[in-house]
Amino acid sequence: MMWTKCLCLLWALSALCAPVNKQRQRMLLISFDGFRWDYDRDVDTPNLDQMAMDGVKAQYITPPYLTITSPTHFTLLTGLYVENHGVIHNMWFNTTTTEKKPYYQTLFVNEWWDNGSLPIWITAQRQGLKAGSLHFPGTSSSYQGEVAMVREVEPILYNYKNETAWRENSDKVMGWFRDQDLDFVSMYFGEPDGTGHRYGPDSPERQEMVKQVDRTVGYIRHLAETHGLTNSLNIIVTADHGMSNVYRNGLVEEITLSAIPGFSFRDIAFHLVDFGPSGMLLPKPGKLETVYSALKGAHPHLHVYKKEDMPEHLHFAKNDRILPIILWADPGYVINGYFPVQFHKGEHGFDNQEMDMKPFFRAAGPAFRKNLEVGPFESVNIYPLMCHILGIEPEVNDGHLNATRNMLVTSTGTRGENRSILQNTLTGIAAVAGFLAVVFVVVTSRQILKRKRKDKRSGSVQHLPEEENTKQTGF
The missing domain is CATH 1.20.5 (Single alpha-helices involved in coiled-coils or other helix-helix interfaces)
Incomplete structure (x- = not known):
């Protein structure tokens, strides 16, 4: 009887402790390149507003430095600062041959991306999930021999503005979730970055492009509902960096390195300038101090640092790919090499603490609280948030879940x-x-002891043969 009660107790406790089957959580990470944190303030954005009511809106997020496309996107995928994931520029380069590849060609240089860090696609797949990516920087590369199981890279000369293509790609990604049962997808749109560059962040053209972004967000959320994904799909919509106006036409004294007294490109073995407000220089042997001294303080809006002296908050020093001298300009200025060659009205690549460089952030889905506005946080923290929602162990990263945990409902399964x-x-x-x-x-033990005491008190041996016989029979 006692043993029966114990078994019942064990069964009851097991039932109480059994894990609850919670709702499956999936994730769609969407990046709209160059969508600054305040772009919704001068444009009617009903779908982004509705997403904020249905989920979470951040005041803004802080991207890593260097605030350009490939480095910042790889931070979203890895949770690492640029010096730690190694994709330090949009351009692959070789300082020995002085060869450089532009942004699109660099997407296909595998060793540029696969240099020790794993994007969330690979981590998710190694832990039993299914992952895909469409047009996201880094999609074309393999990592330790592995690729996203479903992936698509945009063709060369792709029209990033085409709204019809945006809808087709949205249909495609939602089909991946529904028909191929994916758990995670990263999706990239090349706007409003291009429009912000060409016309400037304050232009009517940029405002119209933000309306297109808003329509697309509404379309994607509608697709999630019609595909039966509402109860499982979490959507994060964010960007890589912001955008700032560039001043020209005599409004400012432009920064042109060749015009700086004491500086000469003959002292430079390799350089990355003429690509916006940031640059890097590799001086020839013995010329480091000459180059540094000539540039330091040469223009009131030009910042010049030796690699080892870079401000800590930039996290842009501890990597062999980073060149010995780093330059960046204040907002409104760009760095020209031999002569001005840049004619964009908008640029990015400035210090990540500048407000114009801050992207926006929205999130909605079953894992997120509703109608919540949170303060700013760094974009490195998006990676551990996604890993937590997907239920996977993150790789070593620079983010912290505590920075975003308040966004989540307590019942996140x-x-x-x-x-x-x-x-x-x-x-x-x-x-x-x-x-x-x-x-x-x-x-x-108590029963055995009790029986022995009973036998001792009786002093009888009449039962011994019977007990002996019983044992023999049982044997």
Whole structure:
């Protein structure tokens, strides 16, 4: 009877400790290149506004430095600062041959991307999930021999402004979730960056492009509903960097390195300038101090640093790919080499603390709280947030879940949480089983001792043969 009660107790405790089957969580990460944090303030954006009511809106986020497309996007995928993930520029380059590849060609230089860091696609797949990517920087590369299981890279000379193509790509990605049962997809749109460059961030053209972005967000959320994904799909909409006006036509004294007294390109073995407000220089042997001294303080809006002296908040020094001298300009200025060659009205690549460089952030889905506005946070923190929602163990990264945990509902059901519940359950059952084993030993010992005392008190030997016979029969 006692043993029966113990078994019932074990069963009851096991039932109470059993893990709850929680709702599956999927993730769609969307980047609209160059969407500054305040672009919705001078444009009617009903779909982005509705997404904020249905989920979370951040005041803004802070991207890593260097605030250009490929480095900042790879931070979203890895949670690492640029010096730690190694994709330090939009352009692959070779300082020995002085060869450079433009942005699109660099997308296909595998070793530029695969240099020790794993994007979230690979981490998710290694832990049993299914992942894909469409047009996101880094999609074409393999990482330690692995690729996203479903992927698409935009063709050369792709029209990033075409709204019809935006809808087709949205249909395609939602089809991946529904028909191929994907858990994670990263999706990239090349606007409003291009429009901001050409016409400037304050232009009517940029405002119209923001309306197109808003329509697309509404279309994607509508697709999620019609595809039956509302209860499982979490959507994060963000960007890589912001955009700032460039001043020209005599409004400012432009920065042109060749015009600076004491500076000569004959002292330079390799350079990355003429590509916006940031640049890097590799002086020839023995010329580091000459170059640095000539440039330091040469223009009131030009910042010049030796690699080892870079401000800590930029996290742009501890990587062999970063060249010995780093330059960047204040907002409104660009860095020209031999002579001015840049004619954009808008630029990015400035210090990541500048407000014009801050992107926007929206998130909605079953994992997120509703109608919540949060303060600013760094974009490195988006990676651990996504990993947590997907229930996967993140790679080593520079982000912190505590920076975004307040966005989540308490009942967020992730595989990671279920694993934790299961581990706790097994531990609890093991403890109960151990306790019951002790109870069994104690109860059995007491019964044996009680029988011996009874036999001793009776002093009778009449039962011995019968007991002996019983044992023999049982044998």
